[in-house]
Amino acid sequence: MEDEVLFEILGVIGLITLNRPKALNALTVPMVDAMREMMAEWAVDDRVKAVVVTAAGDKAFCAGGDIRFLTESGKAGDGGAARFWGDEYRLNTEIKRYKKPYVALIDGITMGGGVGISVHAPYRVAT
Numbered sequence: 001m002e003d004e005v006l007f008e009i010l011g012v013i014g015l016i017t018l019n020r021p022k023a024l025n026a027l028t029v030p031m032v033d034a035m036r037e038m039m040a041e042w043a044v045d046d047r048v049k050a051v052v053v054t055a056a057g058d059k060a061f062c063a064g065g066d067i068r069f070l071t072e073s074g075k076a077g078d079g080g081a082a083r084f085w086g087d088e089y090r091l092n093t094e095i096k097r098y099k100k101p102y103v104a105l106i107d108g109i110t111m112g113g114g115v116g117i118s119v120h121a122p123y124r125v126a127t
Contacts, residue, residue: 015054017055032087049100
C-alpha cells in the first residue's frame, strides 16, 4: 500500500504531497498525524526554510475528511471521528502559527479539511 501522504526535502523546501488521488486526497487520521509530526520536525530543521503542501492526481487538492471513516466511526460511537476533528483542527492551528513559511498549492476540488490545511497558510496559490 502506498503512503497516504509523502514527505521529502527538495533543496530548502519541505514538500508535503497528499497521496490519495482515488479518494480525492481526503484526509485520514494517519495523514493528519503524519503531517503534524513532520511539520514539528521540520520546524527545528535548519535545512528546511519553508513548507509546501500539494496533492497527487488531477482532480482534487483535498476533498476534506474521509467521509466513509467519519460516518462509520460516528455510527459506531468509537470516538474516532472526534479524534479526527480534534487532531485536524490542531493541525490547522499549527499551520496558522507555523514559524516558517507554509505554502499551499491548491488545485482542483478543495472542501472541508482541504480548506483547513490550505486557508490557514499565509501563502496560497489556487487554480
